[in-house]
Amino acid sequence: AVKKMWGGRFNAVSPEFAQEFGASIDFDQAMAAEDIEGSIAHVTMLGDTGIVTKDEAATIKQGLQDLDAELQAGQLEFTVANEDIHMNIESLLTAKIGAVAGKLHTARSRNDQVATDFHLWVQHRLPEVTAALKKLQTVLLNLAETHVETILPGTTHLQHAQPISLGHYFMAYFNMLQRDVERFDFNMQHTSISPLGAAALAGTTFPIDRQETADLLGFQQVYTNSLDAVSDRDFAIEYLTNASVLMMHLSRLCEELVLWSSYEYQYIEMDDAYATGSSIMPQKKNPDYAELIRGKVGRVYGDLTGLLTVMKGLPLAYNKDMQEDKEGVFDATTTIMGSLHVMTGMLSTVHIKADNMHNAVKADFSNATELADYLAAKGLPFRQAHAIVGQLVLQGIQTNTPLQDMSLATLQSASALIGDDVYHDLDPVAAVERRQSLGGTGFDSVRQQVAAGKQLLGDA
Numbered sequence: 471a472v473k474k475m476w477g478g479r480f481n482a483v484s485p486e487f488a489q490e491f492g493a494s495i496d497f498d499q500a501m502a503a504e505d506i507e508g509s510i511a512h513v514t515m516l517g518d519t520g521i522v523t524k525d526e527a528a529t530i531k532q533g534l535q536d537l538d539a540e541l542q543a544g545q546l547e548f549t550v551a552n553e554d555i556h557m558n559i560e561s562l563l564t565a566k567i568g569a570v571a572g573k574l575h576t577a578r579s580r581n582d583q584v585a586t587d588f589h590l591w592v593q594h595r596l597p598e599v600t601a602a603l604k605k606l607q608t609v610l611l612n613l614a615e616t617h618v619e620t621i622l623p624g625t626t627h628l629q630h631a632q633p634i635s636l637g638h639y640f641m642a643y644f645n646m647l648q649r650d651v652e653r654f655d656f657n658m659q660h661t662s663i664s665p666l667g668a669a670a671l672a673g674t675t676f677p678i679d680r681q682e683t684a685d686l687l688g689f690q691q692v693y694t695n696s697l698d699a700v701s702d703r704d705f706a707i708e709y710l711t712n713a714s715v716l717m718m719h720l721s722r723l724c725e726e727l728v729l730w731s732s733y734e735y736q737y738i739e740m741d742d743a744y745a746t747g748s749s750i751m752p753q754k755k756n757p758d759y760a761e762l763i764r765g766k767v768g769r770v771y772g773d774l775t776g777l778l779t780v781m782k783g784l785p786l787a788y789n790k791d792m793q794e795d796k797e798g799v800f801d802a803t804t805t806i807m808g809s810l811h812v813m814t815g816m817l818s819t820v821h822i823k824a825d826n827m828h829n830a831v832k833a834d835f836s837n838a839t840e841l842a843d844y845l846a847a848k849g850l851p852f853r854q855a856h857a858i859v860g861q862l863v864l865q866g867i868q869t870n871t872p873l874q875d876m877s878l879a880t881l882q883s884a885s886a887l888i889g890d891d892v893y894h895d896l897d898p899v900a901a902v903e904r905r906q907s908l909g910g911t912g913f914d915s916v917r918q919q920v921a922a923g924k925q926l927l928g929d930a
């Protein structure tokens with residue numbers, strides 16, 4: 471059996487199945503680039519501080535850069551015998567440049583190394599996530615702008631409530647995603663902190679320069695406590711929390727897209743490129759992608775719950791349990807990036823059946839509030855107005871007559887305050903247009919929201 475890098479005090483090696491169980495190389499090779507990047511920064515600092523000679527540092531750095539090129543070219547091969555990405559890279563480096571490679575690990579431990587790689591990995595992903603989010607926001611903004619004057623039933627309890635602008639609806643999601651962007655941006659503050667130089671847990675006797683490695687790696691700060699540095703996975707938990715909230719948002723939108731694609735609604739139709747058929751029912755066109763995004767929320771919540779549970783009750787500092795911290799973060803990243811891309815494509819091609827949306831507000835009594843507001847504006851206490859309109863709605867349901875189709879005489883028999891001008895207010899388009907209160911669904915209000923959204927994206 472192969473002697474381990476740490477094998478000095480050992481007389482036996484674990485059986486292969488146990489080594490496989492303990493190894494993380496199958497998944498932590500996703501951090502290979504970050505591992506090399508971290509090592510290049512570390513050895514640069516070792517050279518600059520004189521902890522190793524300039525020549526040694528240069529040789530090691532060159533070796534690492536060559537490995538990086540081979541990694542990009544897909545030429546590096548990793549082995550379970552070398553356990554994880556850190557020891558795989560070090561052993562490849564040794565094969566390349568010989569024993570001097572052994573100086574790389576001076577004043578460093580795998581504990582600060584793995585933490586550094588993981589912070590770097592998330593630090594690299596955060597801008598990719600927010601860029602993908604902004605692309606989806608752009609699509610939502612364009613849809614909102616196109617559909618300021620497209621009206622549809624707004625619902626509460628999934629019952630028709632008041633007509634709203636479709637643009638208003640899209641801007642609601644735009645704003646949710648804006649908070650997601652802000653959450654991921656904030657996440658950077660707790661991610662961009664360098665653990666490198668914390669060593670195993672206690673720091674080191676070597677005269678290292680932690681600020682230099684932090685600067686080289688683009689970290690905004692350094693951990694000011696070495697125990698915290700190697701034990702903290704909060705940044706990853708925050709990342710998964712943000713990913714969970716994002717997926718929750720996407721799932722709500724997906725739910726509506728699925729409903730709206732149904733025969734009962736017929737508000738939208740997915741483009742053929744974003745729908746799938748049935749293997750048995752020739753007529754089917756399924757909104758699979760929306761369903762799948764809705765379903766993938768489960769994985770991301772699972773990833774969050776998984777990491778919270780791994781970290782719960784762990785004593786300081788590093789514990790092997792923490793090797794379980796990475797896969798959920800990788801999985802959540804693949805999931806949110808895929809979901810954002812697919813959602814962006816799906817929404818930018820969706821067909822909107824504006825006529826069907828409009829028709830849905832014609833006979834649904836969703837203008838009842840307009841009539842109550844009309845009476846209240848004429849001085850009637852709103853509660854009385856509510857009761858009067860409730861009676862009229864009941865009558866309308868029984869006689870199958872929407873409020874706007876009732877004769878003036880009928881309306882006046884409910885309240886003498888009602889005049890001819892009521893029909894203007896009962897028009898669903900007017901009902902939407904007139905809701906100009908701040909943040910309301912009125913057309914101008916939605917246009918203002920769109921303008922503000924454009925500014926947000928432009929500022930980014």
Ligand code: ARG
Pocket residue numbers: 494498553554555580581584788790792793794
């Ligand atoms: N593969 C390990 C992990 O992912 C690296 C850190 C190992 N450190 C140690 N002391 N065993 O957590």
